[in-house]
Amino acid sequence: MPELPDVEGFRRVLTEHALGRRIRQVEVLDAGVLRGVTGAGLRRALTGHQFREPWRHGKHLVVPVTGSRDGAAVLLHFGMTGSLYWAVDEKRQRFDRVVFGFAHGELRFQDMRKLHGLRYAPDRETVERLLAGLGPDAAELTSAGLRDRLAARRGQVKPALMDQSTVAGLGNLLTDEILWRARIDPHRSCTQLDGADIRRLHTRMRTVLRQSIAAGRVPPRKNWLTGRRDDPAGSCPRCGTPLSHAWVGGRGTTWCRHCQPC
Numbered sequence: 001m002p003e004l005p006d007v008e009g010f011r012r013v014l015t016e017h018a019l020g021r022r023i024r025q026v027e028v029l030d031a032g033v034l035r036g037v038t039g040a041g042l043r044r045a046l047t048g049h050q051f052r053e054p055w056r057h058g059k060h061l062v063v064p065v066t067g068s069r070d071g072a073a074v075l076l077h078f079g080m081t082g083s084l085y086w087a088v089d090e091k092r093q094r095f096d097r098v099v100f101g102f103a104h105g106e107l108r109f110q111d112m113r114k115l116h117g118l119r120y121a122p123d124r125e126t127v128e129r130l131l132a133g134l135g136p137d138a139a140e141l142t143s144a145g146l147r148d149r150l151a152a153r154r155g156q157v158k159p160a161l162m163d164q165s166t167v168a169g170l171g172n173l174l175t176d177e178i179l180w181r182a183r184i185d186p187h188r189s190c191t192q193l194d195g196a197d198i199r200r201l202h203t204r205m206r207t208v209l210r211q212s213i214a215a216g217r218v219p220p221r222k223n224w225l226t227g228r229r230d231d232p233a234g235s236c237p238r239c240g241t242p243l244s245h246a247w248v249g250g251r252g253t254t255w256c257r258h259c260q261p262c
Contacts, residue, residue: 002078004138004169004209007061009216010076010084011054014063017086018051018100018107019028025101033097033109033117045072045120046100057137058168062127071124075131079115084108106214138169139209145201150190150198158186159249170205173218173226178205180225180236185260186248229254 002010011176026046028039037045037183045067051074052064061076061084076084081095088105098118100107109118122125136145149167153160160166170178179186182206184197193201212218220227225243228234234243236256 001080001173002082003169003171003174003212003214003218004056004058004060004084005174005215006217007056007059008213009162010078011056011061012216013084013086014051014061014107015055015076017105018102019053020050021102022136023047023049023051023100024103028097029092029099030097030114032114033111035117035119037118042098042118042120045122046074056169057131058134058164059171060134060168062131069123071121071127071242073121073127073150075119075121075127076109077116077119079111079117079207080112080115082109082111082116085110086093134164134168135166136168138167138174139204139213141167141202143199146202146205147195147198150193153190155190156186156249157184157188157190158251158253160190162249162251165235169209170252173229174208174212175240176229177218177225178208178256180238180260181208183261186255199221203224225254225256243246 023046024041028042031039046065049066052066054061054063059077063074064254065072065074085108086105087108093110095110096108097111119130121130135149150160156177157254158175168205182201184201218226223237228237228243235241236243236259239256239258241256241258243254245254247253
């Protein structure tokens with residue numbers, strides 16, 4: 001599932017290849033990914049205009065568009081299987097859903113499962129309304145901010161961190177990695193976290209996000225929990241204890257019982 005680092009990678013793709021270039025055509029190959037806009041409406045809104053500097057809020061990529069209305073933007077949410085890539089004279093792929101055509105290439109939005117998708121906001125107020133239910137972007141959150149967000153929660157820490165209204169941008173892989181590095185059991189209640197826990201959690205979150213953003217994804221390195229979690233016989237990269245697997249908050253969860261005592 002694309003998480004904050006992946007979305008940052010998609011932002012870089014758009015910035016490198018499509019920023020400031022005239023959109024010559026918009027092809028909607030599958031309207032099933034459109035939310036609140038028709039294919040014809042999207043073409044009218046974008047054709048002949050340009051993408052401005054995009055920005056990320058958690059798992060959302062907001063792409064301002066030149067035009068008659070100030071603040072108009074395309075909002076992309078990549079769900080579980082979405083991505084954004086640049087192609088030049090390459091055959092269309094099976095799950096390409098929307099294609100933005102430029103003079104020297106195409107920016108393609110693809111998504112196999114179509115759980116979220118693409119929205120068009122005609123003005124800044126609509127952008128703000130669409131993002132209003134989200135918590136702060138995880139990469140921008142301070143330690144005090146994290147403390148305040150978790151103080152309002154009474155459940156387990158993993159579901160709290162994955163709740164986009166609490167912190168925007170953390171998915172399953174990031175959350176397990178961060179909790180493992182912070183030595184916090186994913187089952188622990190938010191009410192059991194003290195000041196030292198919160199500070200350690202924030203520090204590890206910043207480190208994991210910084211390194212993942214640099215890689216453009218959550219990297220499956222062998223010295224990361226992420227690099228061991230899919231191995232049925234996987235062991236903790238830190239202590240060698242066999243990893244534990246269970247469902248926490250409805251999500252498949254991996255942790256080390258030795259390093260993350262309950």
